[in-house]
Amino acid sequence: MASNELNRVPLEHRDTLGRFLVEHPVKLGRLATALGVKIKVSSLGAGVSGQISREDGGYVIRVNRNEARERQRFTIGHELAHFLLHRDVIDASPNGITDTVLYRSGEPERIEFEANRLAADIVMPMELVERELQEGFGGRITEASIEALANRFEVSKAAMEIRLSNFVAA
Ligand SMILES: [Zn+2]
Structure with a gap:
């Protein structure tokens, strides 16, 4: 019943992810911490829901402080999905991946579809x-x-x- 994306999560992270997908609401903050990702609720430009970038040797997700909490949760799931599936894409850009309110980033659409599907699996x-x-x-x-x-x-x-x-x- 697992999605393709869930099956593509790197083995090193699969157990960690699985531990958090057993109770609701899924504890996204603790999941991010367990994966070594920081979450910052930030002032992002209008029309930007979230971003993930490499900083100081680690990864940081920023989520738009002006959006509803439920929306922020999905965005965190989406950015964690990029971390789990598209690390090469994040690393290839000095600013990482920045997602609009439509979860478009300028990266190929396939990448955004994958992130949305894995985000749904996570939240x-x-x-x-x-x-x-x-x-x-x-x-x-x-x-x-x-x-x-x-x-x-x-x-x-x-x-x-x-x-x-x-x-x-x-
Ligand atoms: Zn995205």
Whole structure:
């Protein structure tokens, strides 16, 4: 049931990631720390949701302080996905990767699709979402169950709705 992206996470990070995908809301700050990535809530330009760059031999994610918390969480997931999948791309640019509100960075679209899919795996782990939906709502996807799950995972309703539609299709 794991996505292609989840299967592509480097072995050295897979256990660490797995340890954090077992409870909701996923503790993104601690996950980042465990991966050796710093998170800074920052003043970014309007239209920029987040960025990740190499600094002082480590990696730093900046997330736009003016965006909603749920949005920031998805952005952190997206930037962590870049860290896990696209380190070469980050390292190849002095400024790393900067993502607009549409999660476009000027890098190939494939890279952004991959980061969005892995971000969803990180902030809304499929097995956990499935279990919550089954145990709490008999597997029924309704306005109420979407909202409740969005609250539990601290993501937007829109993000959870997309996640659940993937789940039905899977
Ligand atoms: Zn991106």
